[in-house]
Amino acid sequence: MSANTTAPADATPAEPKPGSRIPKLPFWAQILGGLVLGVLLGWLARSQDLSWLVTTLDKIGSIFVQLLKLAVAPLVFFAILVSITNLRKVNNAARLASRTLLWFMITSLIAVAIGLVIGLVTNPGAGTGLTPKDGGKPDHAGSWLDFLTGIVPTDVITPFTELNVLQIVFMAVVAGIAILQVGEKAKPILTLSESILELLQKALWWVIKLAPIGTIGLIGYAIATYGWDLISKYATFTADIYVGCALVMFVVYPTLLATVAKLSPLQFFKGAWPAIQLAFVSRSSVGTMPLTQKVTERLGVPKEYASFSVPFGATTKMDGCAAIYPAIAAIFVAQIFDIDLSVGDYLLIAFVSVVGSAATAGLTGATVMLTLTLSTLGLPMEGVGLLLAIDPILDMMRTATNVAGQVVVPVIVSARERILDRDAYDNATSSPVDEPQPVALSAAA
Numbered sequence: 001m002s003a004n005t006t007a008p009a010d011a012t013p014a015e016p017k018p019g020s021r022i023p024k025l026p027f028w029a030q031i032l033g034g035l036v037l038g039v040l041l042g043w044l045a046r047s048q049d050l051s052w053l054v055t056t057l058d059k060i061g062s063i064f065v066q067l068l069k070l071a072v073a074p075l076v077f078f079a080i081l082v083s084i085t086n087l088r089k090v091n092n093a094a095r096l097a098s099r100t101l102l103w104f105m106i107t108s109l110i111a112v113a114i115g116l117v118i119g120l121v122t123n124p125g126a127g128t129g130l131t132p133k134d135g136g137k138p139d140h141a142g143s144w145l146d147f148l149t150g151i152v153p154t155d156v157i158t159p160f161t162e163l164n165v166l167q168i169v170f171m172a173v174v175a176g177i178a179i180l181q182v183g184e185k186a187k188p189i190l191t192l193s194e195s196i197l198e199l200l201q202k203a204l205w206w207v208i209k210l211a212p213i214g215t216i217g218l219i220g221y222a223i224a225t226y227g228w229d230l231i232s233k234y235a236t237f238t239a240d241i242y243v244g245c246a247l248v249m250f251v252v253y254p255t256l257l258a259t260v261a262k263l264s265p266l267q268f269f270k271g272a273w274p275a276i277q278l279a280f281v282s283r284s285s286v287g288t289m290p291l292t293q294k295v296t297e298r299l300g301v302p303k304e305y306a307s308f309s310v311p312f313g314a315t316t317k318m319d320g321c322a323a324i325y326p327a328i329a330a331i332f333v334a335q336i337f338d339i340d341l342s343v344g345d346y347l348l349i350a351f352v353s354v355v356g357s358a359a360t361a362g363l364t365g366a367t368v369m370l371t372l373t374l375s376t377l378g379l380p381m382e383g384v385g386l387l388l389a390i391d392p393i394l395d396m397m398r399t400a401t402n403v404a405g406q407v408v409v410p411v412i413v414s415a416r417e418r419i420l421d422r423d424a425y426d427n428a429t430s431s432p433v434d435e436p437q438p439v440a441l442s443a444a445a
Contacts, residue, residue, distance in 0.1 A: 027211075027212075027274055030211075030212035031211060031212055031215055031277050031278070031281060033212060034211070034212035034213065034214075034215030034216045034219070034281070035215055035219055035281070037216050037220075038057070038215055038216040038217070038218065038219030038220035038223070039219055039220070039223055041053065041057060041216065041220040041224075042057065042219060042220035042221065042222065042223025042224040043223055043224075045057065045220065045223075045224040046223065046224045046225075053224070054221065054224045054225065056217075057216070057217045057220035057221040057224060058217065058221045058225075059217070060213060060214065060216060060217025060218075060220075060221075061214060061216075061217030061218035061220070061221050062217070063214075063217075064207070064210060064211070064213065064214025064217060064218065064282070065214070065218070065282070065283070065284070065287075067207045067210070068204070068207055068282055068284050068286075068287035069163070069284070069287070071200050071203060071204045071207070071287075072163060072165065072284075072286050072287065073159070073160040073163055073165075073168055074160070074196070074200055075197075075200045075201075075204065075286065075289065076165055076168050076169060076172065076286060076311070076314075076315060077160075077168050077171065077172045077175075078172070078193050078196050078197040078200065079172075079197060079289065079307075079311040080168075080169055080172035080173060080176065080311050080312070080315070081172040081173075081175050081176040081179070081193055082176070082190070082193055082194055082197055082307065083176070083307045083308040083309075083310075083311045083312065084172070084173060084176025084177060084179075084180070084308070085176050085179055085180055085190055086304045086307045086308055087304070087308050088180060089304045090302070090304045090305055090308075092417070095417070096305055096308075096309075096413060096417065097308070099413045099416070099417065100308075100309050100312065100313075100409060100410065100413055103409045103412055103413060104313070104316065104317050104409060105354050107248075107252070107253075107256070107319055107405055107408075107409065108317075108318075108319055108322070108323045108353055108354045109323075109350060109353075109354060110248070110252055111244075111248045111252070111319040111320075111323035111324050111353070111401075111405075112323040112324070112326075112327045112349060112350045112353040112354070113350070114244050114247050114248060114252070114324065115240075115244050115323060115324040115325070115326075115327030115328045116327045116328075116331070116346055116349065116350070118240050118243060118244050118328060119240060119327060119328040119330075119331035119332070120331065122236055122239075122240055123236070123331075123335060124236045124237040124240050124328060124331065124332045124335070125237075125331065125332040125333070125334070125335025125336045126236075126335055151166055151167065151170050152167070152170060153167040153170070153171065156171065159171065165286070165315055166315075169315050201290050204287070204290055205290060207287075208278060208287075208288075208290070208291060211278055211281060211282060214281065214282065215281040218281060218282075218283075218392075219281070222392050222393060234387075234390045237328065237329075237332050237387075237390070238390060238393060238394065240328045241324065241325060241328060241394045241397060241398065242394075242397050244324040244328060245319075245320050245324055245397045245398060245400070245401040246397075248319055248320075248323075248324065248401055248405075249276075249400070249401050249404045249405075253265070253268070253404060253405070253408045254268070256408065256412060257408065257411070257412065260412055260415075260416065261411065261412045261415035261416060261420075262415065263411065263415055263420075263422075263425060264425075264426070267299075267425055267426060267428050268299065268407075268408065268411065268425075268428075270428050270429050271295050271298050271299040271425070271428030271429070272295045272296075272299065272404060272407045272408075273295075274291060274295055275288055275291045275292040275294075275295045275403050275407065276400050276403055276404050276407075277400070278291055278403075279292075279399045279400045279402065279403035279404075280396045280397070280399065280400040281396065282399070283392070283395045283396055283399045284399065285314045285315075285318070285399060285402045285403055285406065286314050286315070288314075288399075288403050289310060289311060289314045292310050292313075292314065292403055292406055292407060293306050293307065293310040293311075295407060296309070296310055296406075296407050296410050296411070298424065298428055299407070299411055299424065299425050299428050300411075300414065300420045300421035300422060300423070300424035300425035300428075301410045301411060301414045301420060301421075302414065302419055302421075305410065305413075305414065305419065306410055309406075309409065309410040309413070310406060310407075310410065313405070313406035313409060313410070314406055317402065317405050317406045317409065318369070318398075318402050318405075319401050319402060319405040320397065320398030320399060320400070320401030320402045320405075321369055321395075321398045321399070321402055322353055322369045323353040323354075324398070324401070325369070325370070325394065325398055326349065326352065326353060326369050326370050326372075326373040327349050327350075327353065329370055329373070329383075329387060330345075330349055330373050330374065330377060330379065332383075332386075332387070333374060333379050333380070333383030333386065333387075334377075334379060336383065336386060337379065337380050337382075337383065339379060341377070345377050348376055348377060349373060349377070352372060352373050352376050353373075370383075370384055370387070371384055411425070
């Protein structure tokens with residue numbers, strides 16, 4: 001963890017002297033306050049039919065998400081590019097990269113298995129009162145052909161203007177490898193990339209500071225628009241997603257930490273909680289990425305490795321959106337359309353979840369992943385329309401699970417490779433996280 005020249009990040013604030021400023025409210029308390037106020041304002045707007053309040057909440061939430069998305073394209077490009085070049089500073093870089101990918105796949109398989117079991121036990125599509133007529137085909141449906149051919153962009157501008165994160169990642173990986181191959185002559189480009197990344201992180205950190213206000217708008221608008229009536233139609237499905245994500249986040253991850261990494265799960269949540277709670281309200285893995293990297297480093301993961309694993313995970317590691325959700329959603333859609341799924345279909349769901357998770361690309365929502373799953377199984381695309389209304393409510397828990405997984409895997413890999421700073425891990429707290437240092441700089445003050 002980077003040192004702070006004014007005060008240690010985990011230091012206990014001194015008691016305020018008479019006349020001094022009141023200690024700043026912790027970030028987690030600000031987020032909690034935003035959640036409570038958002039729910040109250042959303043309930044008030046819906047119960048009293050206050051259209052002006054609904055519009056205000058919508059604008060507040062939309063502006064916050066728009067600010068997060070504004071930095072997504074350049075942030076992903078430069079974070080991935082610099083993370084590739086940072087691997088040269090890490091011993092056994094290839095081994096670390098392969099172990100990271102392996103644990104991404106292992107945890108995804110566990111998550112999709114949990115999703116399938118929950119879906120088969122609870123029958124989320126039964127008794128909803130929904131029919132195939134309630135659904136509608138999405139404007140765009142994902143397919144394996146689109147997924148594979150869509151990796152390579154036709155030009156260097158369109159992926160940024162259309163926010164095609166998968167293509168941006170492809171270009172960033174190619175550019176990073178090219179810089180490594182060119183060597184010293186490419187150093188000015190690398191230095192410029194590091195500087196741009198630092199600027200982007202600084203700007204995005206300002207947006208993150210607005211998360212409590214954004215929370216009021218996002219939660220308030222969701223309650224005012226959807227209310228409890230809509231949620232009741234999807235009660236079993238909604239509960240399945242939340243229970244599945246909770247099992248992965250609070251049972252699977254702690255079990256792996258305790259048994260595989262020999263680490264305290266409680267310490268993990270102490271250190272990682274700021275990123276998890278921001279992911280819950282922002283619904284964006286990429287938008288949370290600077291904070292995710294900061295808490296990962298605070299848990300003792302070396303900066304050079306974290307600067308690779310976190311951006312990589314933010315665009316490919318989606319246990320909530322790409323494993324639990326499509327597994328339960330596929331069963332839900334099949335039951336609504338009265339289609340029986342075979343054992344082979346369930347295996348296909350697992351395959352799509354592990355291999356196709358990059359299709360979600362860290363953006364808000366998992367519609368692309370759902371359409372990819374349904375098309376692979378041959379299920380009607382109208383099923384997507386059935387789930388769009390409830391998606392914002394589900395996406396909060398899904399994204400929180402995504403980000404928790406993006407932190408836990410680097411911690412496990414670091415522990416097993418004996419590069420984890422266990423003193424930093426054991427002393428991690430849930431105190432406010434300082435503003436992140438640049439991803440690219442390995443020798444920050």
